Amino acid sequence: xxxxxxxxxxxxxxxxxxxxxxxxxxxxxxxxxxxxxxxxxxxxxxxxxxxxxxxxxxxxxxxxxxxxxxxxxxxxxxxxxxxxxxxxxxxxxxxxxxxxxxxxxxxxxxxxxxxxxxxxxxxxxxxxxxxxxxxxxxxxxxxxxxxxxxxxxxxxxxxxxxxxxxxxxxxxxxxxxxxxxxxxxxxxxxxxxxxxxxxxxxxxxxxxxxxxxxxxxxxxxxxxxxxxxxxxxxxxxxxxxxxxxxxxxxxxxxxxxxxxxxxxxxxxxxxxxxxxxxxxxxxxx
Numbered sequence: 001x002x003x004x005x006x007x008x009x010x011x012x013x014x015x016x017x018x019x020x021x022x023x024x025x026x027x028x029x030x031x032x033x034x035x036x037x038x039x040x041x042x043x044x045x046x047x048x049x050x051x052x053x054x055x056x057x058x059x060x061x062x063x064x065x066x067x068x069x070x071x072x073x074x075x076x077x078x079x080x081x082x083x084x085x086x087x088x089x090x091x092x093x094x095x096x097x098x099x100x101x102x103x104x105x106x107x108x109x110x111x112x113x114x115x116x117x118x119x120x121x122x123x124x125x126x127x128x129x130x131x132x133x134x135x136x137x138x139x140x141x142x143x144x145x146x147x148x149x150x151x152x153x154x155x156x157x158x159x160x161x162x163x164x165x166x167x168x169x170x171x172x173x174x175x176x177x178x179x180x181x182x183x184x185x186x187x188x189x190x191x192x193x194x195x196x197x198x199x200x201x202x203x204x205x206x207x208x209x210x211x212x213x214x215x216x217x218x219x220x221x222x223x224x225x226x227x228x229x230x231x232x233x234x235x236x237x238x239x240x241x242x243x244x245x246x247x248x249x250x251x252x253x254x255x256x257x258x259x260x261x262x263x264x265x266x267x268x269x270x271x272x273x274x275x276x277x278x279x280x281x282x283x284x285x
Contacts, residue, residue, distance in 0.1 A: 002078075002079045002080050002081075002147060003077065003078060003079070003080065003113065003120050003122075003144065003147050004077035004078075005077070005113040005115075005150070005152055006077070007076055007077030008075055008076060008077030008078055008110040008113055008122070009077075009110055009112075009113060011075055011076040011077060011109065011110065012109075013107045013108060013109040014075075014107070014108050014109070015105055015106065015107040015108075016105070016106055017103060017104070017105055017106075018062055018063025018103070018104055018105075018106050018128070019063060019102070019103045019104075020058075020062045020063060020064075020101060020102060021101045022049045022052055022100050022101050024061075024062070024064065024186070025052060025054050025058055025100050025101075026046075026047055026049065026052070027182075027185055027186055028055075028058050028061055028186045028216070029046040029047060029055065029058075030047065030182055031179070031182040031183035031184075031185065031186050031213065031216075032055070032057075032183065032213055032216035032217045032220060033173060033174075033175070033176065033179065033217050033220070034046035034047055034055075034220065035047045042224065042229055045229065046220075049100075052100045053097075053100070053231050053232075054097065054098040054099070054100055054231060055216065055219060055220055055223065055231055056092060056094050056097075056098060056136070056219065056231060056234045056237060057092065057212075057215055057216040057219045057220075057237065058098060058216075059092055059094075059098060059128070059135075059136045059138055060090065060092070060138060060212050060215070060216070061186040061187050061188070061212070062098070062104075062128070063106065063187075064186065064187040073085065073142070075108075075109075075110050075124075077110070078110070078122065080144050080147060084144055084145040084146055084147070085142060085143070085144055085145075086142075086143040086144075086145070086241075087140065087141070087142065087143075087211055087212075087241055088121060088141040088142065088143035088240065088241060089140075089141035089158060089238070089239060089240040089241060089279075090138070090139070090140055090141070090211075090212065090215055090237075090238070090239055090241075091138070091139040091141075091236070091237070091238040091239075092136060092137070092138055092139075092236060092237045092238070093136060093137040093235070093236045094135075094136050094234055094235055094236065095133070095134040095135055095136060095137070096133075096134075096135060097231065097232045098135060098136065099130075102130055102135075103130065104128050104129060104130040104135055105128070105129055105130070106126055106127070106128045107126065107127045107128075107129075108124060108125065108126040108127075109124075109125055110122055110123065110124060110125075111123045111124070111125035111139065112155060113152065113153075114152065114153055114154055114155030115148045115149065115150055115151065115152030115153060115154060115155075116148045116154060116155075117148045117149055117154075118145070118146065118148055118149070119143055119144055119145050119146065119147060119148045120143075120144045120147040120148045121141055121142065121143055121144070121155060122141075122142040122144065123139055123140070123141055123142075124139070124140045124142060125137065125138070125139050126138045126139075126140075141158075141240075158240055158279055159240075159279060160263075160279045160281075163254075163256040163263045163265065164256075165256070167254035167255055167256050167265075168226075168255055168256055168257045169225050169226060169254075169255045170252065170253065170254045170255070171221050171225055171252075171253050171255075172250050172251065172252050172253070172269060173217055173221055173250065173251045173253060174249075174250050174251075175209060175217070175245060175246075175247055175248060175249050175250065175251060176247065176248075177247050177248045178247065179209060179213060179247050180193040180194060180207055180208075180209050180210060180213065180247050181194060183209075183210050183212075183213040184210070188210055188212070190210075192204075192207060192208060193207050193208060193209065193210050194207055195207065204244070205246075206246060207246075207247065208244045208245065208246055209244070209245040209246065209247055211241045211244075214245050214251065214266065214276055214277060215237075215239055215277070217251060218239070218251070218253055218264060218266050218277055218280065219234070219237055219282065221251075221253045221255075222253075222255060222262050222264060222282045225255065226255055226257065226262055227284055232285075233284045233285045234282060234283070234284055235283045235284055235285060236281070236282070236283035237281070237282050237283070238279070238280065238281050239264075239277045239278070239279065239280040239281075240277070240278045240279040240280070241276075241277065242275040242276060242277060242278040243268070243274050243275045243276045244276070245268055245276055246268075249268050249269070249270050249271070250268070250269040250270060251266055251267075251268070251269070251276065252266070252267045252268070252269040252273060253265075253266050254266075254267075260283060260284060260285075261281050261282060261283045261284065262281070262282045262284065263280065263281055264277065264280040264281070264282060265277070265278060265280065266278075266280065
C-alpha cells in the first residue's frame, strides 16, 4: 500500500526556519487582487509599507515554500502518484496577528490519515512560532484518489448544512487575466496555473487559478466587507475546495453573519454559479 498510515503518523516532525519581509507580504496581497483602486486608503493598508497590515491567509505562503499539499507528499510513509492528488481543503488558526516581517520556526507533520473507501485523506499540519510564541497553525487536507480501503478511521465529516436564508452580503470580485501569474510568485510554481499545454494534459481547457489564491481573495472580501477592514479580528479560516476558477472570471462571494463567525459560499459567476469554495467559515472577534 503506497500510504503506510502508521509510519506517516509516527514520523518525526520536520522543522525549519522561515523568513518574510514586507515585500513578500505586498507581493502576496497583489497576488490576491489587492491594490484596486491603487490610491484607495483601504487598499493602501495592503500595498504601502508604511501602513502595512497582513491578511492572515498570507500564512499559507510565508517563507515562500511550497504549499502543505506538496510537503505532505514527501513525508515518510507517503508514496503516491501526484496525478491522483487533490488539495481538498485548508484550515488556518491564528494565535495572534502576523507581523509584516519576521523570522519563525515552522514544524510540519502528518496529523491524521483517514480512509474514505475509494480515497485517502492526509492532514498535513504546520505549526509556526517565533521568539514571542505561537503565531499560526495551518492544516492542508490532501485527498488521494484510489488509496483508501484498508479499513482505517474514516475521520470526521467536513460537509456542513447549507446556510439558512438569504446572505447578509453578496460581493463580486473580478479575477485578473494575469492573477495566477502574479500569485505564483509567492512560491507555488505548479505549471498547471501558467502553462496551457500542461493544463490540457491535466484535463483543463486552460490554466486554472490556484485554490489558495481564491482562498485569499475570499478572506480579503470578508475582512473588507464585514470586519471593518481589521485583519486582527480573524481568528480562524476553514474551507473545502469545491471547484476551479479560471483567470478572467468573477468570484461571487456570499456571506452570512453568525455569532463570532461568517459563513461563506463562493461560486464562479459566469458559469451559472458553479461552486468554488464550500463549507467555508471565518471565525472572528
